[in-house]
Amino acid sequence: MKDTQVILDLQAYVDGELDTARRAEVERLLTGDAEARELVEGLRQVARLIRDHEPTSAVPETREFYWSQIQRRIAAQESQTSRPQPAAAAINWLRWLAPALGVAAVAVVLAMPKKELSGQEFAEATTMTFHSDADGLTLHWIE
Amino acid sequence: MNQTLKHEYPSAPDDRLVAWAQGGDPEAFEELVHRHRDKIYARAMIMMRNEDEALDLSQEAWVKGWQRLVQFQGESSFATWMTRIVINLCLDQLRRHKRMRAESIELMEEEGGGVERHLPVVHVNPTEGMEKEELRKRIDEAMDKLTDAHRAVLVLHEFEGLEYKEIAKKVGISIGTVMSRLFYARRRLAGLLQGLKRERSE
Numbered sequence: 001m002k003d004t005q006v007i008l009d010l011q012a013y014v015d016g017e018l019d020t021a022r023r024a025e026v027e028r029l030l031t032g033d034a035e036a037r038e039l040v041e042g043l044r045q046v047a048r049l050i051r052d053h054e055p056t057s058a059v060p061e062t063r064e065f066y067w068s069q070i071q072r073r074i075a076a077q078e079s080q081t082s083r084p085q086p087a088a089a090a091i092n093w094l095r096w097l098a099p100a101l102g103v104a105a106v107a108v109v110l111a112m113p114k115k116e117l118s119g120q121e122f123a124e125a126t127t128m129t130f131h132s133d134a135d136g137l138t139l140h141w142i143e
Numbered sequence: 144m145n146q147t148l149k150h151e152y153p154s155a156p157d158d159r160l161v162a163w164a165q166g167g168d169p170e171a172f173e174e175l176v177h178r179h180r181d182k183i184y185a186r187a188m189i190m191m192r193n194e195d196e197a198l199d200l201s202q203e204a205w206v207k208g209w210q211r212l213v214q215f216q217g218e219s220s221f222a223t224w225m226t227r228i229v230i231n232l233c234l235d236q237l238r239r240h241k242r243m244r245a246e247s248i249e250l251m252e253e254e255g256g257g258v259e260r261h262l263p264v265v266h267v268n269p270t271e272g273m274e275k276e277e278l279r280k281r282i283d284e285a286m287d288k289l290t291d292a293h294r295a296v297l298v299l300h301e302f303e304g305l306e307y308k309e310i311a312k313k314v315g316i317s318i319g320t321v322m323s324r325l326f327y328a329r330r331r332l333a334g335l336l337q338g339l340k341r342e343r344s345e
Contacts, residue, residue, distance in 0.1 A: 049336070
């Protein structure tokens with residue numbers, strides 16, 4: 001019984017997968033080894049047999065029904081991709097809400113009791129600015 | 144697509160139908176589906192061995208084909224391009240269901256290096272008493288007895304014409320494993336067919 005590696009090399013020879021040097025080695029082996037020649041011939045035959053007799057199957061549905069199912073899937077996937085994704089939907093909502101939020105923030109500031117800031121309080125005041133080009137929005141937050 | 148051209152669908156070559164479909168003509172694509180649906184389904188059937196799965200995956204392949212049609216540049220035939228899509232879907236499905244793993248004693252024995260001790264070298268002569276269609280059916284039945292892992296490698300090599308390294312990459316195994324699975328699958332198949340021949344001659 002041949003070594004597994006030799007057997008797999010013989011198969012690779014049949015499949016045309018060996019480089020020139022290894023192919024020459026295998027050909028040398030084949031000239032003096034009847035068992036190797038028999039294996040190569042057997043592998044060739046079974047490979048040819050399989051290739052020449054590829055199993056066939058017919059779709060068990062009518063042309064119209066099969067196509068209608070494909071069409072339905074295409075339509076479903078296309079509507080899914082055109083539907084806004086949850087994250088995108090949230091951004092769209094923010095775009096609509098942003099002006100209202102801005103107005104509300106101004107109203108809150110105006111409604112707060114007015115108080116003169118002392119020099120020290122003014123120095124301690126902090127501001128935050130948020131700007132989004134995509135949403136065309138700028139928010140200033142003063143504490 | 145105008146009414147006049149619609150008459151041309153059945154006689155138009157694939158590349159013309161592809162060009163029309165790439166331009167957004169679903170009827171041209173439907174003609175391509177009709178023309179190649181059995182081949183695509185058969186390939187899925189060989190891989191999955193289950194009619195429902197094969198039907199589902201073949202339809203999914205056509206959906207993907209339609210969506211990626213602009214990427215098809217004609218490097219291979221349209222049918223070859225479509226079979227690659229369905230094969231990839233089948234491999235994904237087999238992986239998802241963990242059907243590509245060493246699921247049998249056979250596979251473990253083979254990967255432990257015991258291949259050649261279990262099966263004899265056989266010679267099958269298709270002209271000896273078997274008609275082509277009958278032999279095709281017998282090969283299909285024998286394929287059913289292979290594990291998913293062995294069958295996948297065999298299909299990729301014999302029917303898709305892929306090289307060892309391409310199979311290794313597609314399936315996610317080493318070239319050595321491709322070689323041993325292929326060898327085992329061929330000999331197993333040959334052994335099954337040899338048994339059949341004996342049955343017939345008795």
